[in-house]
Amino acid sequence: MAATVTSTATTGKTWDGGNEPMGASYGKMMMWFFIVSDALTFSGFLAAYGFSRFKFIGTWPIADEVFTHFPFMHGVEAPMYYVALMTFILIFSSVTMVLAVDAGHHLKKTKVAIYMVLTIIGGFIFLGSQAWEWKNFIGGEFGAVETKGGSILQFVEKNAEGEYKRVAVADFAAHLPTSRVDKTRSNGIWFEDAPALPEFTVEEVAEGLIAHPNVVIRTETIDLNTKKKVVLTRDASLEAIKGGTLYVKGANLEHNEYGHKLFADFFFFITGFHGFHVFSGVMINIIIFLNVIYGTYEKRKSYEMVEKVGLYWHFVDLVWVFVFTFFYLV
Amino acid sequence: MAHDTHGHHESNLKRIWTVFGILSAITIVEVIFGIAKPEVLFMNSLFRLNLLNWLFIILTVVKAYYIMWAFMHLEGEKSSLRWSIVAPLVFLIIYLVFILLIEGNYIFDVFHESQYKWIF
Numbered sequence: 514m515a516a517t518v519t520s521t522a523t524t525g526k527t528w529d530g531g532n533e534p535m536g537a538s539y540g541k542m543m544m545w546f547f548i549v550s551d552a553l554t555f556s557g558f559l560a561a562y563g564f565s566r567f568k569f570i571g572t573w574p575i576a577d578e579v580f581t582h583f584p585f586m587h588g589v590e591a592p593m594y595y596v597a598l599m600t601f602i603l604i605f606s607s608v609t610m611v612l613a614v615d616a617g618h619h620l621k622k623t624k625v626a627i628y629m630v631l632t633i634i635g636g637f638i639f640l641g642s643q644a645w646e647w648k649n650f651i652g653g654e655f656g657a658v659e660t661k662g663g664s665i666l667q668f669v670e671k672n673a674e675g676e677y678k679r680v681a682v683a684d685f686a687a688h689l690p691t692s693r694v695d696k697t698r699s700n701g702i703w704f705e706d707a708p709a710l711p712e713f714t715v716e717e718v719a720e721g722l723i724a725h726p727n728v729v730i731r732t733e734t735i736d737l738n739t740k741k742k743v744v745l746t747r748d749a750s751l752e753a754i755k756g757g758t759l760y761v762k763g764a765n766l767e768h769n770e771y772g773h774k775l776f777a778d779f780f781f782f783i784t785g786f787h788g789f790h791v792f793s794g795v796m797i798n799i800i801i802f803l804n805v806i807y808g809t810y811e812k813r814k815s816y817e818m819v820e821k822v823g824l825y826w827h828f829v830d831l832v833w834v835f836v837f838t839f840f841y842l843v
Numbered sequence: 844m845a846h847d848t849h850g851h852h853e854s855n856l857k858r859i860w861t862v863f864g865i866l867s868a869i870t871i872v873e874v875i876f877g878i879a880k881p882e883v884l885f886m887n888s889l890f891r892l893n894l895l896n897w898l899f900i901i902l903t904v905v906k907a908y909y910i911m912w913a914f915m916h917l918e919g920e921k922s923s924l925r926w927s928i929v930a931p932l933v934f935l936i937i938y939l940v941f942i943l944l945i946e947g948n949y950i951f952d953v954f955h956e957s958q959y960k961w962i963f
Binding site for chain 1: 855860866871874899913914923936939946951
């Protein structure tokens with residue numbers, strides 16, 4: 514071992530820089546350090562998601578029923594297709610990144626620049642897709658009623674094939690006269706603050722439920738034999754609505770029309786954290802792209818910086834592969 | 844790999860596109876299975892996780908392997924670097940997931956088998 518030799522010449526060679534332990538340069542090694550620690554951070558988040566899901570395994574939302582939107586296809590239930598598309602976008606931008614690295618090995622400046630641009634565009638498309646996904650998740654489509662115990666009652670109706678499909682609360686809720694108005698500080702003199710009025714009161718939803726004999730309630734509970742959410746009978750539905758306290762549409766950190774609140778919390782936190790990584794990845798890609806254009810790496814006769822940022826970019830793709838599995842598939 | 848030791852690089856284009864094909868194929872298979880949900884896989888469980896989910900997790904690990912080995916180019920690195928990256932990740936992640944999932948499952952059982960509801 515070199516460390517046991519005491520002559521200054523050898524220690525100088527070993528410790529004075531320029532050395533490449535494990536055959537990786539300093540920068541590349543540090544990128545790997547970062548990636549390993551970041552990978553552990555993400556596994557911590559996903560494991561925490563798994564913990565909460567196992568804790569509430571009997572009532573956890575079914576992903577197919579939550580993410581059903583596809584651009585320009587209104588009212589069509591398209592579970593999974595959209596996220597699959599997002600996965601393709603990210604995998605493809607990984608391919609253009611690795612092509613840029615490959616072109617860098619041959620010192621082809623123009624090719625590197627073109628592939629970097631394609632990668633950046635892929636990154637932006639992915640970010641846009643994620644924003645759209647969030648918009649649908651936050652906005653919601655059907656609405657539901659939250660009970661005193663914090664669970665969610667959704668409303669379904671049998672369609673022609675005899676399957677239960679969700680109905681929007683707005684389609685059946687009654688309109689009861691109310692004296693309450695939405696106040697803001699601009700139109701109320703002594704008014705300080707109050708939560709915004711929900712679109713419907715629980716009484717209106719209950720009235721609507723009574724008036725529409727086809728509508729029944731679907732609970733959060735999963736039937737172990739069919740692995741589907743339990744749908745109540747008409748009588749049980751009318752009984753269950755009495756426990757309602759709040760009309761909920763869409764999802765935020767406190768309420769979630771799709772089911773358990775923790776599902777929304779983890780969704781926002783994990784996909785948000787991943788989206789933040791994609792965003793920083795795009796920013797770093799842009800910086801490296803500018804350096805490529807300016808010829809910084811041409812002068813250096815080495816495109817290793819492209820390789821390093823490529824490592825980060827592939828890591829972001831790697832994380833998405835796991836997010837895709839655990840949020841949408843499993 | 845040989846081409847890394849000599850300072851000049853041969854092109855990896857063929858490998859890149861092959862891996863892209865493999866990753867796309869796996870994703871398509873996942874989506875097909877996710878939508879079809881075959882009874883045989885979906886209704887049968889191994890260690891309280893249904894076979895379909897096992898399939899998804901295995902396919903995900905295969906995808907992760909291809910991304911790390913081909914795109915992040917671990918196949919061209921020295922095996923010492925490869926192991927310093929993969930071994931801690933594999934060990935720590937399996938460890939953490941094992942502990943948390945067992946604990947989560949235990950709490951579920953407590954909620955269901957005993958009279959506690961919100962004490963945790």
